[in-house]
Every structure is written in structure tokens, then in C-alpha cells.
């Protein structure tokens with residue numbers, strides 16, 4: 001695989017980042033995951049805008065313009081022949097000479113920019129989407145700025161392991177009695193013709209797929225209600241689903257051992273997936 005590091009396209013085995021990089025030592029970095037379908041980037045502008053916002057919230061300088069970033073994405077898709085898959089991008093505050101809690105001088109320490117591709121044939125025609133996924137609930141003990149897409153993914157990663165251990169696919173996180181989001185996706189339920197999902201705030205990541213799906217709701221003759229909800233309310237819903245750049249719209253068929261409806265993906269979630277895939281290609 002050819003990867004990109006700070007201005008260079010290299011074989012992955014030759015790509016290097018300093019051990020003093022702030023992301024390695026302090027998780028001081030942000031990332032984006034953009035999907036590729038039919039060799040084309042999905043929603044690049046949305047991801048670029050959110051990246052800019054993450055960077056500015058953390059006072060990390062943009063490593064290049066968003067047009068240059070688009071060129072790098074396209075070049076990597078081409079070099080690695082990606083038809084379906086994802087592009088991972090990470091920007092860190094860079095590598096100062098030593099470990100220090102104080103931010104380094106941005107004049108001397110430049111941000112690190114890394115991108116690599118993930119080839120995932122069959123991403124759109126996923127078998128998981130036909131079966132639906134099962135989730136458990138876990139406490140949301142993450143920090144208070146989940147709107148910034150940082151690389152602090154230890155707890156989401158542990159959450160995924162808790163799910164695997166429980167014999168299911170993923171976990172929904174709960175804070176003060178209400179669902180925030182999935183370990184790496186936004187969470188929704190459907191009751192009647194209404195899609196319910198938590199409103200945007202610093203408590204959740206502002207999903208790019210979320211924005212698109214809510215825009216397409218009207219096309220599926222559905223209404224959107226953005227508000228807090230509990231696990232119990234979602235368990236009594238007709239359907240549930242998650243969204244992310246790597247799963248698109250993925251039906252959820254079981255929450256904490258309780259099956260939703262018939263325990264198979266519901267027609268509305270599947271319709272939303274279809275519309276999302278049609279419209280964003």
C-alpha cells in the first residue's frame with residue numbers, strides 16, 4: 001500500500017513518524033474517515049469542514065489547504081486502486097524536541113499529516129446490513145468535547161471489546177440516563193414515521209453521515225426529532241440504526257438483549273440505507 005506522510009507518497013513500510021509526536025505521547029491529534037464508493041470520495045466537503053473545525057478548536061495549524069487535501073485523497077485512491085473502502089487521515093500537533101505538557105511553538109513544530117487507504121470490497125453491499133447488528137449499552141465515560149474528532153479512542157475501543165465479550169457487535173454509550181452515541185457511530189431509533197436521534201452538542205460527534213441521512217429523511221417520508229432518548233425507549237421502538245462513514249446506515253436489531261420488532265432489519269432503516277447510497281454516489 002502507498003501511504004502519505006508529510007508531503008511524500010511512500011510504501012507503508014517506509015513511512016515514519018517521530019516517537020516525540022504529540023499524538024503518540026498525548027493523543028494530541030485529530031482524524032477523519034472518508035468512504036470511497038465506485039472509486040469516488042463520499043462527502044469530502046463535510047469531512048474537510050469538520051477537520052478544519054476540529055483543528056481550530058484545538059489550535060492546531062492546518063497542514064495544507066483543503067484543496068490540497070482533496071488532491072492527496074484522490075491521488076491515494078488512484079495509487080492504491082480503491083474502488084470501495086475508506087481513507088484515514090490524521091493531523092497531529094507535530095513532534096517537538098522533547099515531551100512537554102505545554103504546546104510547542106507552532107513556528108518550529110509543524111503539524112504531522114498522515115493518510116492511508118483501507119480497501120474494503122463489498123462495503124456498500126455489506127452482509128451485516130442484511131442481518132442487522134446487536135448492541136449493548138455501556139456508560140459513557142469519555143471527555144466532554146466529543147464534538148472534536150480526536151484520536152483518543154481508547155474507551156470506544158474498550159467499548160467495542162465489551163460488546164464482543166457480550167457476544168454482540170457494538171455498544172451504545174449512555175450518560176445521565178440518555179444515549180449519547182455508538183462507539184464509532186451515531187445512534188437512532190424509528191417509531192412510526194419518526195426518526196429520533198440525540199441533538200448536536202459537545203456530547204457527541206457531529207456525524208457527516210448523520211447530516212446526510214437527516215437531510216434525506218423527507219425523501220423516505222419520515223420526520224426527524226432531535227432529542228435525548230433512553231435505552232428503554234429505543235428498545236420499544238419499531239426499528240433502530242447507526243450511521244458512520246464506514247457503515248453508512250446500519251440496522252440495529254437488538255439492544256441489551258431485547259429484539260426490535262421481528263429481530264430483523266426494518267423496512268425504514270433499509271430504505272434510508274438505499275437512499276443514502278443512491279444519493280451520495
Ligand code: PDD
Pocket residue numbers: 033181182183184185186204205206207208209210243244245246
Ligand atoms: N467514526 N460518533 C463517533 C464517536 C464516531 O467515531 C463516528 C465516526 C461517528 C460518525 O461520524 P461520520 O458519519 O462522520 O463518520 C459518530 C469513524 C468512522 C471511525 O472512527 O472510524
